[in-house]
Amino acid sequence: MSKITNLSIQKNNKNRCNIFIDGDFFIGVPIEIVYSYSLRVGQQIEKDKLKEIAIEKDKIEIVEKAVSYISKYLKTKKQLKEYLLKKGYSSEVVFYCIDKLKEYGLIDDENYAKRYIESSAKTQGKNLLNYKLLMKGVKKQDIENAYSSLDIDSKENAKALAEKRLKNKEITKENISKTYRYLISKGFTYEDANYAISSFKEED
Secondary structure (H helix, E strand, O other), X not given: OXXXXXXXXXXXXXXXXXXXXXXXXXXXXXXXXXXXXXXXXXXXXXXXXXXXXXXXXXXXXHHHHXXXXXXXXXXXHHHHHHHHHHOOOOHHHHHHHHHHHHHOOOOOHHHHHHHHHHHXXXXXXXXXXXXXXXXXXXXXXXXXXXXXXXXXXXXXXXXXXXXXXXXXXXXXXXXXXXXXXXXXXXXXXXXXXXXXXXXXXXXX
């Protein structure tokens, strides 16, 4: 059993309080934790309770940090998890945070996939987009759901990219072949690439 020997409001942040246990600094916490646990000087407190307080402090802080991290750009569940673990938070606290942000609608991998596809589909084919999303931790089902909610014409996107690639160039078999390989490298399917260069083949 330990003893709370001092509770002091931080000088630079009136919303935080320093807790001293047995004469030594233990931890700085949001002031609401002091109230919620009814902490007071002279109180006897068990080590398990101190551990619980530390976890609660992390839970409050990690949600604030996570919201700040995703406020500029959407992130996937995997990206957020990796970021928070690198910050030194325990897996227990990290998964608590992710669940909270999912409740708030701030972490939604299907919505992330939808926006990612919308912003990139004109210059990247489905094969490449799928690969990149999978690498970001988005599940295959979420990717498929995202595609089903969008109106993406991959053939026309590939054709527009091919036209841009071949603009002001001589329409030769070599240039067409290079363009075809370029479209494949950008993740378009063979069917999309064939469609894209079909009109140029006719000219040649």
